[in-house]
Amino acid sequence: MDIEELQKKVIEFRDARDWAQYHNPKDLTISLSLEVAELLEIFQWKDAQEVEATKSDPDERRRVKEELGDILIYALNMCRAFGFDPSEVIIEKLKINEKKYPVEKAKGSARKYTET
Amino acid sequence: MDIEELQKKVIEFRDARDWAQYHNPKDLTISLSLEVAELLEIFQWKDAQEVEATKSDPDERRRVKEELGDILIYALNMCRAFGFDPSEVIIEKLKINEKKYPVEKAKGSARKYTET
Amino acid sequence: MDIEELQKKVIEFRDARDWAQYHNPKDLTISLSLEVAELLEIFQWKDAQEVEATKSDPDERRRVKEELGDILIYALNMCRAFGFDPSEVIIEKLKINEKKYPVEKAKGSARKYTET
Amino acid sequence: MDIEELQKKVIEFRDARDWAQYHNPKDLTISLSLEVAELLEIFQWKDAQEVEATKSDPDERRRVKEELGDILIYALNMCRAFGFDPSEVIIEKLKINEKKYPVEKAKGSARKYTET
Numbered sequence: 001m002d003i004e005e006l007q008k009k010v011i012e013f014r015d016a017r018d019w020a021q022y023h024n025p026k027d028l029t030i031s032l033s034l035e036v037a038e039l040l041e042i043f044q045w046k047d048a049q050e051v052e053a054t055k056s057d058p059d060e061r062r063r064v065k066e067e068l069g070d071i072l073i074y075a076l077n078m079c080r081a082f083g084f085d086p087s088e089v090i091i092e093k094l095k096i097n098e099k100k101y102p103v104e105k106a107k108g109s110a111r112k113y114t115e116t
Numbered sequence: 117m118d119i120e121e122l123q124k125k126v127i128e129f130r131d132a133r134d135w136a137q138y139h140n141p142k143d144l145t146i147s148l149s150l151e152v153a154e155l156l157e158i159f160q161w162k163d164a165q166e167v168e169a170t171k172s173d174p175d176e177r178r179r180v181k182e183e184l185g186d187i188l189i190y191a192l193n194m195c196r197a198f199g200f201d202p203s204e205v206i207i208e209k210l211k212i213n214e215k216k217y218p219v220e221k222a223k224g225s226a227r228k229y230t231e232t
Numbered sequence: 233m234d235i236e237e238l239q240k241k242v243i244e245f246r247d248a249r250d251w252a253q254y255h256n257p258k259d260l261t262i263s264l265s266l267e268v269a270e271l272l273e274i275f276q277w278k279d280a281q282e283v284e285a286t287k288s289d290p291d292e293r294r295r296v297k298e299e300l301g302d303i304l305i306y307a308l309n310m311c312r313a314f315g316f317d318p319s320e321v322i323i324e325k326l327k328i329n330e331k332k333y334p335v336e337k338a339k340g341s342a343r344k345y346t347e348t
Numbered sequence: 349m350d351i352e353e354l355q356k357k358v359i360e361f362r363d364a365r366d367w368a369q370y371h372n373p374k375d376l377t378i379s380l381s382l383e384v385a386e387l388l389e390i391f392q393w394k395d396a397q398e399v400e401a402t403k404s405d406p407d408e409r410r411r412v413k414e415e416l417g418d419i420l421i422y423a424l425n426m427c428r429a430f431g432f433d434p435s436e437v438i439i440e441k442l443k444i445n446e447k448k449y450p451v452e453k454a455k456g457s458a459r460k461y462t463e464t
Contacts, residue, residue: 001118001119001120001203001207002117002118002119003117003118003119003122004117006119006203006206006207009206009207009210010206010210013210013213013214016219016223017217017219017222017223017224018223018224019222021224022277024164024167024168025158025159025167025170025171025180026159026162026164026167027276027277029152029155029156029158029159030156030272030275030276030378031276032152032155032187033149033152033153033156033269033272033381034269034272034273034276036145036148036149036152037149037265037266037269038269039145039148040145040146040149040262040265040266041266042141042145043141043142043145043262044259044262044263044266045254045259046142047396048140048395048396051140051141051142052140054141055141055197055198055199061198064141064194064198064200065198065200065205065208065209066208066209066212068191068194068195068198068200068205069205069206069208069209069210069212070209071148071187071191072188072191072202072205072206072209073206073209073210073213075184075187075188075191076206078180078184079184081171082171082177082180082181082184083171084180084181084184086188087117087122089181089184089185089188090122090125090126090185090188090189090192091117091122091125092181092182092185093181093182093185093186093188093189094125094126094129094185094189096182096185097129097189098129101133103132103133106133106135107132107133107134108133108134108137138393143392143393146262146388146391146392147392149265149385149388150385150388150389150392153381153382153385153386156378156381156382157382159378160375160378160379160382161370161375163280164279164280233350233351233352233435233439234349234350234351235349235350235351235354236349238351238435238438238439241438241439241442242438242442245442245445245446248451248455249449249451249454249455249456250455250456251454253456256396256399256400257390257391257399257402257403257412258391258394258399261384261387261388261390261391262388264384264387264419265381265384265385265388268377268380268381268384269381271377271380272377272378272381274373274377275373275374275377278374280372283372283373283374284372286373287373287429287430287431293430296373296426296430296432297430297432297437297440297441298440298441298444300423300426300427300430300432300437301437301438301440301441301442301444302441303380303419303423304420304423304434304437304438304441305438305441305442305445307416307419307420307423308438310412310416311416313403314403314409314412314413314416315403316412316413316416318420319349319354321413321416321417321420322354322357322358322417322420322421322424323349323354323357324413324414324417325413325414325417325418325420325421326357326358326361326417326421328414328417329361329421330361333365335364335365338365338367339364339365339366340365340366340369
């Protein structure tokens with residue numbers, strides 16, 4: 001589905017509740033931070049194998065899906081607060097990252113590359 | 117633009133660099149957490165008026181846009197790691213939130229409503 | 233009370249439960265992150281006046297105290313994982329900060345100073 | 349060293365710069381969140397073996413020590429903002445945790461115990 005169409009639904013949800021008044025950038029970002037913490041909690045204390053196993057556990061999948069939903073919804077609300085087109089936000093950042101991590105240097109060595 | 121089309125571009129970027137091997141859910145979520153922290157840093161120590169002023173400051177707008185880009189990109193990578201359709205993730209969470217925050221109860225009182 | 237004495241109590245608590253095996257630095261830091269999120273949740277959506285009011289609300293004070301307790305406990309566990317003396321950790325960082333923020337430059341202008 | 353003595357040094361640092369005016373609980377907690385993110389960044393993309401190796405790498409140890417210093421300093425500033433005695437904050441939370449995680453139930457099974 002069109003990301004602008006999805007954002008429109010998110011904003012309709014917000015406006016039906018008169019919540020634009022609370023959606024200042026600082027509190028929206030705090031909300032993003034809290035939703036990411038809820039996602040992180042799912043993987044806390046889990047080793048690599050247990051983390052991988054969440055992908056095939058129906059209950060964990062449902063939790064991950066819900067938290068990702070909240071993160072995407074708050075990110076689209078934040079785009080709206082600044083009047084950004086979400087497609088443009090993603091496309092432009094991919095272009096910046098293309099320059100920051102050129103394929104020939106970054107291939108297969110994310111960690112070492114980012115450290116230098 | 118179609119969110120699935122945007123996700124495809126994100127995954128092409130990842131695969132051109134052989135980065136799927138690093139994209140386990142725990143580290144992807146840590147990455148989301150770090151990007152949200154970079155966004156939050158923009159609003160640290162700012163009062164309500166200064167937060168509002170970021171919306172019309174070209175330099176702050178550019179920073180917010182870039183951090184939002186990273187957050188959306190990691191969220192789409194995370195959807196991919198679990199095989200979720202991003203549109204579905206958003207639509208389903210909006211439905212859950214509709215029940216959690218019915219318009220008649222939530223209208224204009226986000227804070228009090230969430231506290232009870 | 234002596235911070236090393238407090239750390240000793242924290243480690244006794246950990247060892248009585250055989251929890252050292254879980255206390256790798258990555259998961260301890262994730263735990264710190266989640267506890268800070270719980271603290272941050274108390275101030276989410278609150279304006280300056282409401283934030284100030286938490287200081288005199290018995291229930292909010294109790295929540296803040298508990299979350300701060302968890303943060304300090306995890307920080308002391310993390311010091312232990314690296315064999316750091318907690319007093320030294322604080323004293324040394326204060327010295328670094330003294331150089332980074334000299335009184336004559338930083339006085340009364342935290343924000344502007346940090347931005348330049 | 350006495351934790352109250354350490355807190356006194358932290359507050360002297362703050363007051364020499366007239367920074368109490370910025371130290372509202374919401375921004376102090378945001379600062380804690382950003383410092384924890386800097387600590388978390390050290391362990392991002394690292395597997396269990398690489399995380400363990402940070403303990404004996406002089407450069408990583410120095411970074412961890414500095415970030416832990418900032419976290420402890422902000423936590424002590426936050427205690428001050430609410431007039432809490434730091435020793436009491438830790439001791440009281442350990443007592444709460446004693447009840448929440450009784451030795452006979454929690455021993456050697458942190459994960460399963462916390463999930464139920």
